[in-house]
Amino acid sequence: MSISHHYIGCDVSKSWLDVFDPRAGRIQHLDNTAEAISVFVSSLQGQDAFVLFEATGTYDSVLRTSLHEAGIACARLNPTMVRRYAQARGRKAKTDALDAIILADMGERLRPDPDPAPCPHRARLAGLAARRDQLVAMRACEKTRLCELTDPFLRQDLEETICHLSRAVARIEAEIERQIQENDALRDQARILASAPGVGPVTAQILLALMPELGNSNPKRLAALAGLAPFNHDSGKLKGIRCISGGRARVRRALFMAALRAARINPTLKAFADRVTSASKVRKIAIIATARKLLTILNAMLRENATFRHQ
Structure with missing residues (x-):
């Protein structure tokens, strides 16, 4: 037996959320904070609600985590897909409130599958990997600048910065390895992947x-x-x-x-x-x-x- 959801659109920005529930017929303006989101998610308990929102980097992380922890069905959608849907519906204007309405309408008509609950171990691993990439990119920039300098003082300053970044990269890599080794599934999968040619x-x-x-x-x-x-x-x-x-x-x-x-x-x-x-x-x-x-x-x-x- 399929569950009949009612679809709620939620437009996410850095500081606030615009939520449209078709049953209420109005836009709800919430702060994008753990406290405000907790109250909002609690109000959805027992309603068979399905929340749709666009992927917005880290801005939707608190909302996504709270919904999954509460067992509320949700889907994180590609913003380009949502915009194309709005255009197909003849909606040329774009505001946060209109985006929330479009998301609710999109859910009702297309009925997307709910996202599976994220694995906290993989989520932390993703954050660590992203930080490693940032540090490696900064180190590469500093090495490029070092090749362009002849002043001894500036070269020494850059070399010290590069050493500091290298130590930071090593520290992150050690934490990544620890995160993998502490989880049986991740440890086994890492071993299997590393056996393939070219996969370091x-x-x-x-x-x-x-x-x-x-x-x-x-x-x-x-x-x-x-x-x-x-x-x-x-x-x-x-x-x-x-x-x-x-x-x-x-x-x-x-x-x-x-x-x-x-x-x-x-x-x-x-x-x-x-x-x-x-x-x-x-x-x-x-x-x-x-x-x-x-x-x-x-x-x-x-x-x-x-x-x-x-x-």
Whole structure:
């Protein structure tokens, strides 16, 4: 028996939430704080409510966590998809209140599946991985500046900053490793992923943190989620060039670098990359195809709980 939800739209910004409940027929303006959100979520208990909101980086984290902890169904939607839906409905104007109304209408008409509750271990791992990326990017910028300087004082200052950032990176990486080792599922999956060619510790950490679907989904969906699926661009007699689009950028970058190495060290993947290169005449296309194939292999490895078998 299916549950009949009533859909509530919630537009999220840094400081406040605009909530539209069709049953009340009015916009509710809330502070984006844990206290205000807790009161709002408590009011939804026993109502079969389904809350829809756009993905807004970290601004929706408190709302998302509170809804899942309370057992309230919710869906975090792609903002582009929501805007396209509004345009399809003839809504050209855009305000926070109108966005909340559109979200409620979108839920009622499209009835999306609720998001699964996030794993707190993966969520913390994602935060740690993001912080590591920030520190590595800052260190790279400082190293670039160091190459451009000749003044001894400035060079010493930059070298000290680089050393400090390196220590910070090492500290974050140690915490990431501890987070993985403390969780049995993450530890086993990290071991399986690291057995694949080209997949190093950082790639394994990114996949564990940002691809929870890995091992539980079909290859085509995973390729689309990772931004590695080539989409058609055809119309009438026009046969456009297939190209990748969207997806999780950090996962795509990690898989691309893994595929770049795997295409050099693994005979099977090297032969595959060479065949695609011969057909397309573009090595980058071959590496993207190899990344997609590698993702399929990793998915099968986690699904079967088996390490990589070299052929």
